[in-house]
Amino acid sequence: MRSLLLHTLAWALLVSAETQFPAHKIAGNLFYVGSVEYAAYLVATPQGHILINSSFEESVPLIEQSVAKLGFRFKDVKILLTSHAHADHIAGCAAVKQSTGAKVMIMRGDEDIVASGGQGDFQYEDSRFKPCAVDRVLEDGDTVTLGGATLTAVLTAGHTRGCTTWTMTATEDGKKLLAVIIGSPNVNPGYKLVGNDKYRAIAGDFQKTFHKLKSLRADLFLGAHGQYYGLEEKYPRLGGGPNPFVDPAGYQAYVSAKEKEFLGKLEAQKQGQ
Numbered sequence: 001m002r003s004l005l006l007h008t009l010a011w012a013l014l015v016s017a018e019t020q021f022p023a024h025k026i027a028g029n030l031f032y033v034g035s036v037e038y039a040a041y042l043v044a045t046p047q048g049h050i051l052i053n054s055s056f057e058e059s060v061p062l063i064e065q066s067v068a069k070l071g072f073r074f075k076d077v078k079i080l081l082t083s084h085a086h087a088d089h090i091a092g093c094a095a096v097k098q099s100t101g102a103k104v105m106i107m108r109g110d111e112d113i114v115a116s117g118g119q120g121d122f123q124y125e126d127s128r129f130k131p132c133a134v135d136r137v138l139e140d141g142d143t144v145t146l147g148g149a150t151l152t153a154v155l156t157a158g159h160t161r162g163c164t165t166w167t168m169t170a171t172e173d174g175k176k177l178l179a180v181i182i183g184s185p186n187v188n189p190g191y192k193l194v195g196n197d198k199y200r201a202i203a204g205d206f207q208k209t210f211h212k213l214k215s216l217r218a219d220l221f222l223g224a225h226g227q228y229y230g231l232e233e234k235y236p237r238l239g240g241g242p243n244p245f246v247d248p249a250g251y252q253a254y255v256s257a258k259e260k261e262f263l264g265k266l267e268a269q270k271q272g273q
Ligand SMILES: [Zn+2]
Pocket: 084, 086, 159, 184
């Protein structure tokens, strides 16, 4: 009982700590509609919009406000995608689907967690949220298109089985910029990279993920949390010179640092530390 109470308290603190972040254009038809803590992106098209990440159920009204501030209608969201099936990115999927009728598209490996409301997570067995029907299960390299926009789903597994890095081309001042929204390169506290009976391929999946991430020639460096790419530091520089989100060197440095972190944790676990 006590642990349940503590768990509920921790959850309430987590949710109440969420802070609205100014909605803004990143480049072309790609916009930021997330909070300080949880990133969400809108790809706006004449035929409706694509939303990446619902965040928590409690976050959905914040996202809706951000979409409205940009002059778009939340009800015009036709497709809902996600970075990966952890509650802070998908617990609000059911709420988004209910209010917009959006089609929910999830990478294979994460689809059952979204559809069951959290069951089957290899690490967070107690995670529960409103189940959300999945309309399309994506495979590595699949594309999602709407109103002239095309997004590519790159499987970057390890953090979750279906962790997805989204890429798209945003056109700004006639220049085509490759946007890369990193799904997550993180080995969370408690993740077993060695001898993980619930996710045997975890270490190999992380290795493949770093290989793929390094091979992407990102112009716009983005991710499932603004913290990955320095959102709070970059945002104030928007509009006063070069686009701060165009940061190919920052992207490569981040991926390399995360790979190093992964390899360090893998080595430590192999040594039994
Ligand atoms: Zn996560």
